[in-house]
Amino acid sequence: MAFTETATRPGPVDRLRDALPKLVLSPTVAIVAIFVYGFIVFTFYLSFTNSRILPQFGWVGWQNYENLFRIRAWDTAVTNLIIFGSLYIIICCALGLLLAILLDQRIRAEGFIRTIYLYPMALSFIVTGVAWKWFLDPGIGLEAVVRGWGWESFTFGWIKDREMAIYTIVIAAVWQTSGFVMAMFLAGLRGIDSEMMKAAQIDGASTFALYRRIVIPQLRPAFMSAFVVLAHMAIKSYDLVIALTGGGPGTATELPATFMYSYTFTRNQMGIGAASAVIMLMTIAAIIVPYLWSELREKR
Amino acid sequence: MSTAPSVETGATAAPAVENRSRLFQFSPARIVLYAILAIFCIYYLLPLYVMVVNSLKPLSEITAGGMMALPQQWTLAPWGSAWSTAQVGVEATGLRPYFINSILMVVPAVAISTLLGALNGYVLTKWAFRGSTILFGLLLFGCFIPFQMVLIPMARMLGLMGLAGSVPGLVFVHLVYGIGFSTLYFRNYYAAFPTELVRAAQIDGAGFFTIFWRILLPSSGPIAVVCIIWQFTNIWNDFLFGASFSDFDSQPMTVALNNLVQSSTGVKEYNVHFAGAIMAALPTLLVYIVAGRFFVRGLMAGSVKG
C-alpha cells in the first residue's frame, strides 16, 4: 500500500495559504521582470534600430555600434573612463589601505577620525561637485587664494584645461570615496586573527614585514570588494562630471554615462545612445556577475 | 553582501588590553603617525570648511580671493537667498520648493521599498522555494545595472502610466530600483534569524503574516534602520533619475542645486551656491552624524553605492 501526500486533498483555502509566500513575492518579481530585464531587452533592441528623438523600430543591424565607434566624443569618453577609472581605483585603494593601516595602530579618538574620513560618502555627488568646482576654479579658488598669500606665479587651472580637467574629476571622486575604501580595509584588518599577528611578532617580523607578508595578502577579499565597488562606480559616474565640469571644457571630461545621456536626450540620437548604454551594461556585467556569483555561492 | 566584520564592532574589540599602556606612550613615530592622520582630517574637512565659511560671507570677499579666510563680515543673506529667492532655472523661487519635492519623494519611496524588502527577505529565507536563490541573484543584479540602460524605456513607461514629470513618478522609479537592496539587507539579516522560532510559531498556530508581524518584525529594528538610512541617502542624493524624469516643478533638490550652480545668466553668486549645497547635504549629513554606525553597516553590507 502506498501513502502519498495527496492522502488528504488540500482545499482551496489551504492552497491559498501555501501560495501566500509566492504571492507576496510576486509584485517584486513582476517589477524586476519588467523594469529591469524587460527594459534591458528593450534598450538592447533599440540599439539595433534607427531611433532618433523617439523610439522607432526600423532595424538597422549593427549600424549604431559602427557609428558609435566612429564618433570622436565616444572615443574621448572611453579614453577618459580608462584614465579616470584606473587612477580612481588605484588611488582610492592605496589611500584607503594606508589610512586603514594607520588607523589600526590603536589610535586615540579612532571613531572620531573615522567619522571625518567617511562623511563625504554621505554627500551627493552634486554637492561634492559644487564644492570642488569652485574650490578648483582658478578665478576664486585655490589659485587665487595662493596668489593672495603672496605666491604670485602660482597656477592651478586644471579644471579649465582640456588636458588636465579629467584629473580634477579623479581628485573629487577620490575625496568622496576613499574614506569608504578605508572602512572596507579596516574591517578586513579587524577580521584578521590577532593571534596570528602575535605569532608573527614572536617570529621576529618587523611591523613592515608583518603588514607586507602577513596582513596585506589576507586582505585579498577586501581588495576584491573594493575593486568591484570602485569599478562599478567609475563606469556609472555621471552626477560628479555634470556638477564639476559639465563634461567640458568642450568634451574633455565626457564619460560614457554623460555621452549616453547627451546623445539620447539632447542630440536625439537614441539608437546610438542605446548602443552606448548596452556597452556600459556589458562592461559592468563582466565585473559584477562573477562577483555576485561567488558571493551567492559562498552564502549557501 | 560583504560578510566582513563591521568596523564598529571591530573597533571596540581591537585594542588589546595588554597594549593599553602603549596607548599613552608618545614616541616620535607615534607623533608622526598622529600628524599624518591629522593632515588627512584637514584634507577631508577642507571642502566642508570652504562651503561653510563661504556661505556666510558676502560675495565680494570671495571674488577678492578670500575663499580660505573666515568671513570678515558674517552674513546669513546667502542662506536666505538660496532658500527662498535665488533664481533656479527660470523662476526666482529659491531651493525651498525643491527641498519639499525631495522630501515628498523620499518618504514614500523609502517606506514602501523597506517594507517590501522586509517581506521579500522573509519569504526568501523562511519560505524558500526551488529557484529562490536564482531569483534573488536576478534581483540583486538589477541593483547594479547602469541605469542608463533603463532611462529610455522608463521615460516612455512613466508617460504611459501618467506619471511623467511628477513627484509620484520619481517615487515609483526609486521604489522600483530600491527594492533590490532592501531585499538584500533583509534577506541577509533574516538568514541569520533562527528558523526554529518560525517553526515554533507555526506549531503555535501562527500563519504567514502573523509570524512576520509578531515574530520577525519586532526583532528587525537594526536592519530596518540600516535599510532606511541607505535608501534615504541614495534616493535623496540621486541625480540621474531626477534629471531624467522630472519637470521644472517636480525637480528634486540635487537637480535644482545643479541648475542653480550651472545657470549662466547673471553674476555667479558663489556664496549662494555654497549655501544651497549645504542645504542639499544637510539631511544626509545629519543622518550620518546621528546614526553613522548604521550608515557604515549599510555601506559595508551593500558594498556598492548605486
Place this chain on the structure above:
Amino acid sequence: MGFLDIKQATKTYGSVKVLHETNIAVEEGEFLVLVGPSGCGKSTLLNMIAGLEAITSGEIAIRGRSMNGVKPADRNIAMVFQSYALYPNMTVKGNIAFGMEMHGIAKPEREKRIGQVADLLQISHLLDRKPGQLSGGQRQRVAMGRALVREPDVFLFDEPLSNLDAKLRVDMRTEIKKLHQKLGTTIVYVTHDQIEALTLSTRIAVMFGGYVQQLGTPKEIYDNPANMFVAGFMGSPSMNLFPAKVVSANGAAAAEISLANGSAATIPFAGDRMSASVGRDIVLGIRPEAITDRDGADRNSKAIHIVEAPVEVTEPAGSDTFVVSQIGGKDVTGRFRADVAVKAGDVFPFAFNMEKAVAFDPESEQRIA
C-alpha cells in the same frame, strides 16, 4: 494501530533520500526516544511528525487520523526545540500564551493555564521577564511550559538538553522523566546522547544513515543489539567488538580468540545457541561490565570463564578501573573493581561473563545469536 503511527514514511531532498521507509507505532503514554549520530535523520523524522517538513511518501497518523497535509498547528502537538526558540520580543508569559492566543483561547482560560503550568515548572516568578534575562535552565523550563499549556496529544522534543551544561542536563533529565510519569503524555524525543536515551525512554529507536537500525525497550537495545552499529553506539564505554572463531570444544561451541602475546584462548559460549555456527568467523561483542576481575564477576551468571591475558593499559576512574588488553588486534576494555592490584604489563586473569556475549556476522554486521 498505535496512538502515533508512522507507516512507510520516507523523506527525500532533491535526489538524496535522507529517511528510508520507516515504521514505528507509538502507544499512548509512551516515551519514544530517537537516537543516533549527527545527520542520521532524527530531526527530519521529528519535523515530519510535527508537520514542519512535508512527508515524501508514506503516512503519519495521530489517533488514527492521517496527518498528511495537516498544518502543524492543527495536529495538536507541541514541540520543544534545541535552541528553545523563545520569542525574544515577548515576555515569558507572552511566549507561553502565544500558542493559545493563536488558537483563540479566551483570556481567563489562558491565565488559568499559564498559572498552572508556571506552578508546575516553578517559573511563576519569571513570567514578566524577557527570554534574554533568563538562564539556560530557566529558558528550558519556559520552553517546556510553552509546550505543556497546549495540552497536546504528542510532545516532540528535539535535543532539548544539549545546550545545557553537564550538571544542569542531568537535573533537567530527571525532571523531564518525572514530568512524563506525572502527566503520562506521549512523547517523542530526539537526542544523540545514548545515556539520555537509555534513562528516559520506554522505547528507543536507534537510527543511522536514514534507517531505523533497531526499535526496542532500553533493555533490549542494551542487551541484545541487533547489529554492530547499535552495539557500538549504545553504552559507555561502548561494547567491545573483536574477532573470534567458533570452534567445538568438549562437544560445546566456544569462541577461539588470539591474545596479544601470540597465544590463543577458547571461551565456551553459554547455552547451545552457537552450536550451529561452528567453524564460522564472527565478531564477538561483550560489554566492559561483563569483563571483570575474578571476584568482581556476576555471581548469578552460570557462564563465567577466566582468560589469562596481558594487560596493556589501566585507566583508574574512581569507582572502577578500566583495564585494556588486546584481543584479535582490537582493544578490549574490562571493568575491574577499583582496588584490584593490576598494572600494565601484568598477565592477569580476566573473567568473561559469556551469558552477556553476543555474536555478529563480520560481513553483514547483523547479530547471529
